[in-house]
Amino acid sequence: MTRNYADLSPHDFEVLVxxxxxxxxxxxxxxxPQGRDGGIDIRLHHGGVDSxxxxxxxxxxxxxAQIRNQLELEARKIGSRFTSRYMLATSASLTRxxxxxxxxxxxxxxxxxxDILGVDDIDNLLTRHPCVETQNFKLWITSSAVLQHLLTSDLHLRSSGLVDRIVKRRRLYVRSEAYAASREMLAAHHVCVISGEPGIGKTTLAETLLVRFMADDWEVNVASADVSDIQRVWRASEKQIFLYDDFLGQNSLLDNLNKNEDRRLVQITERIAGDRSKRLIMTTREYILQESRQVYPRLKSSPLLYEDRVVLNLSDYTRVQKAQIFYNHVYFADLxxxxxxxxxxxxNYLQIIEHPNFNPRMIELVxxxxxxxxxxxxxxHRYALEALNNPRELWESIFQDQLSPVERILLLTLATVRQPMEVGDLFKGVAQYESASGTTKTPSHGLSLALKKLQGTFIHVASNARLDDQLNGIHPDNCSVIAGLANPSFIDFISSYLSSHPSEISQIAQGAAFFEQVETLVHWDMGGDFDQQLLVSLMDAFFGSRSYVKPNPRLAPGQQHVIMGALVRLEDAASCYWVESADYGPARVRRPVSELTRHLVMTMMDVKYRRRLLSGRPLSVILEKLTRRITAKSAISVGQEMRLISNLALYPEMRQSVTRARDAIAERLMQSLSSPEDFQTALLPFVSVGANPSEWSTAAxxxxxxxxLDFASAWDSEEAGRVNTVPDCQESLSRLESAIEDxxxxxxxxxxxxxxxxxxxxxxAQDLDFQDEDVPHEDYSAPPKQQPAEKTYGMPFDPVVDLFGSLGS
Known part of the structure; x- marks a missing residue:
């Protein structure tokens, strides 16, 4: 197996030897320690002497021939100072x-x-002691066999961006206690929730774990939308590990947890905890994790989630880990x-690693x-220190001074979409922006060059996505290119940047090609109000609770009219989001346009501005389409329809029509009552809408x-006779108790x-007792054995100083 030692730093190589x-x-x-005693990197000290x-x-x-001068200089430096056995290890190629x-x-x-070890001798020792390579994750992942396995795996076909990111960032990997702790959690409980502040390394740790499991023949699956992504690919008895990154959303609790998602999340984690062939890794921002405890009582009451045994908080790095992170970035950046x-x-490196704003993502940006x-x-050194003192100034300096106009437009488009985009859609967004601003249109070749320049620091590009939109010339048999932001914190910067650059807001709204772009502006404009309003509607409708969400910086005032104009203009525009569909196999399709969601966004913003932005024809169109959805036979999203009806009820001229719409949806829902969820949904029109009660609604x-009351008793008995497994019984019990509570x-x-x-x-329990007596349990992912603490002899030294000493050697 060919190994890539060039991906190791001098410190990494020394630890490996x-x-x-x-x-x-x-x-x-x-x-x-470096510099303490020239000629010594490693030693065996026994009985007071160096052996x-x-x-x-x-x-x-x-x-x-290329290292001879360096060796001769080293030999002159040490002379005949040492009488002990002396060894020399190098990653260069040596003959006899x-x-x-x-x-x-x-x-x-x-x-x-x-006692002279060249690269072939190092390879031989690794073959003799494979456990060393297994524990040395950074060397292991750089081997040609592992890289080939990654790049040809099913995971690469399904999630090429994730695999490409893992491969690209392999040089920067730093071993930490969190890696061993997370593997212990997964071995013991099968579930690990990695929490922490943005940029602390949650996703990096999760991806590191995925690669390790993949090498042990586990099938890796990524949940991109909700728990149904896990349920869709679940195969009994097969070794599967699932990653649910940002499972509570990136910016608020709105992003992922839809109706009954909290219940399904609890059920899937408990199901995985009881299945030795399954593992689940979830990541979330720390403040969102705390907020979810207020918003979703079902998550809080779970016997598994939110307990120390499965939650790993990356609250901070040790001083040595920070030093290793900074060292790796500096060494491999070729500065x-x-x-x-x-x-x-x-x-001076001490000022960086001991800075209170130290963050791996910021170090990478610097x-x-x-x-x-x-x-x-x-x-x-001064540049890095100033960036840590004021991170926003670094972002702004790069954005305004180091990027061309077309590069900035590309990034603004991606930031306002907040999802990876097919490059054709991305280029369409840029063209619309340039047209609205009156600037010269950038040709496709120029856009491709700009995208290539941004790739890495700002953008991840995957070139083998399977997309299906044949009406627009996108065929699943042809690989499509998708691009997304490499650094999620850039979205936070843009929202903050626009709050102090109101002219940019107007330009983005007028130049938006997709509704999702303007929806993001509404999200930023309303700050916490957007989250609060939509969360109140969802929580009141489904969970009976309210939320507190950390507000984003609000955009500058005075832009609401141009934003609403863009919402109305793009009401029927095709979506630029891509979703998986069971009807199209592995290919993803455009997310269907949801006029309900779009109308909900429009009315929520209008309600904030005291109903001064929507009137006349646009408002009538919203009511007409609402009535059409309710009376149609197709499925409806009851919770959001209820919120829309509540918003429309605030318009005096709409109240009678809203009451009729509420009664119509309630009558429709009461025609199909065969499960606890059906009853919960049917209750919503009566308890979550601000419309006036009618004679019919009171009786209904x-x-x-x-x-x-009649249904609950009968369903309890029927389900008790149907279920034959603990997970199925737990699910049925949870469903019925939830309805009883509502x-x-x-x-x-x-x-x-x-x-x-x-x-x-x-x-x-009886079956497990019997198995314990006869069959030993197989542990598919036993955590690595911990090495005993390293002992040092002689003068005390600072490992950070030792580490950075190698940069100058």
Whole structure:
């Protein structure tokens, strides 16, 4: 197996050599601080003396002729100072003759030919001690076999952006306690929730875990929308691991948790916890995790979620981990000698890694954009420090000073869409913006060049997406290109940036090609109000609770008319979002246009501005389409329809029509009552709409509550006789208890289902006891064994200083 040692830093290589020799000699060795005692990188210290001294020279891809001068300089430096056994390890390629020459060069020390290790010898040791490579994730993932496995896997076909991101970022990987802790959680409980602030490394850790599991023949699946993505690909008894990134949304709790999503989420986590062939990794921002405890009581009451045993909080990095993160970014960014000197001089790196605003995402932004900043190389330390002091200034400087106009338009389009876009749609968005602003249209070649320049730091591009929109020339048999923002924090920056640049808001609204772009402007314009209003509607309709959501910066006032004009203009525009569809196999299709969602956004914004933006024909059209949806035979989204009706009820001229619409939807829902969810949905028109009660609605609500009392008892008995597994019984019990709570029939009790659940749990416990006696359990993903703490001898040293010392060696 070919390994790529060029993806290792000098520090990584030194740690690898130490671990290999420890395994080979079955002893514990120590890493020696740089600069303390020239010629020593690793040593075996026993009985007060050094038994073995090892010097490491990281020169990947080089030959003996290319490193000879460096070795001769090192030999003159150490002279004959050491009498212990001396070893030399290098990542350069060496022949037997080369080793003989090296032994003569180091004639002043006890260096034998067999103690000179070239890259072939390192490969041989890794073959002899595979556990070292397994534990050294960074080397393991850089091997050609693993990369080939990643790039040819089914995961790459389904989620090429994720795989490309993992491959690209492999050099920057830093081993931390969180990796081992998360694997322990997955081994013990099968579920791990990774929480933390934006940019702290949640997704990186999750992706690292996915690669490790994939190498152990687990099928990796990514949930992009909701829990149904997991349920759709579930295969009993097959080893599957699921990633649900930002499962509570990126900017608010609106993004993912739709009707009954909290209940389904609890059910799927508990189902996975009881299935040894399944694993689930979820990530979320810390403040959203805290808010969800107020909004979704079902999540909070889960015996599995929100407990320390499955929640891993990446609250902070240790000082050494921060140093390794900064070191890797600096080393692999190829910043130049003067930039490195500015970091090493006076130990300036300490100011960076000890800065209160230290964040891996910000460090990546600093190092990847420095060479285009125009700042002299010798001022890199000052540039990095100023960026940490004021992160927004760095974003703004890059956005305004380092990007061309077309590059800024590309990023503004992606930021306002907030989802990866097919490049044809992206270029259409740019063309619409340029047309509205009166600027010269950029040809396709120029757009492609701009996209290529942005790729990496700002944009991820995947070129093998399977999309199906044949009416517009997109065929699933041809690979499509999609582009998305590489750095989610850029969206946060744009929302903040627009709050102080009102002219940009007007330009984006007038130049928007897709409704989703203007919807994002509404989200930002309303700040917390947008989240609050929609959350209140969803929570009141489905969960009976209210929420608090961290507000985003609001846009500058005075732009509401141009934004509403854009909403009306794009009311019927095709969506630029792509979703999976069971009818189209692996290909994704355009998300169907939801006139309901669009009307809800329009009325919510108008309600905020005291109903001064919508009137006349646009308002009448909304009511006409609402009535048509209610009377049609197709399925309807009751919760959001109720919110729209509530919004329309605030218009005096609409009240009578709204009452009729409310009664029509209630009558329709009462015609089909065969499950707890049907009854919950039918109750909504009576309890969640601000329309005036009618004579019919008053009598109908009484009838509905009476029918539920009869239904609940019968359904409890029927389900208790139907279910035969613990998960199925738990699901049925949860469904019925949820409906009982909504109807406030606290005298009811799902007695039969509770008794059935107890019986099934007893049967499972007996089966497990029997299996424990006869068959050992197989642990598909046992966490790696922890290495004992490293002992050091002699003078105490700072590992951070040791680490950065290698930059100047």
């Amino acid at each position: 130490r671990d290999l020799l420890q395994a080979e000699f079955d002893v514990r060795m120590e890493t020696f 073995i001294i090892i010097q490491c020279k990281h020169s990947p891809g080089r030959t003996f 003759g080369n080793k003989q020459q090296i032994a003569r060069i180091f004639s002043g020390v006890n260096l034998q030919e067999d 130049g000698e003067e930039a490195l000197k500015s970091i090493i001089s006076k130990k 190092t990847s954009n420095f060479r285009d900043s125009g700042v002299p190389n010798g001022n890199f 609500e009484v009838e509905l509550r009476r029918r539920f 109807f406030e029939c606290f005298e009811l009790e799902a007695k039969m289902l509770k008794e059935r659940l107890t019986l099934l749990e007893d049967e499972v």
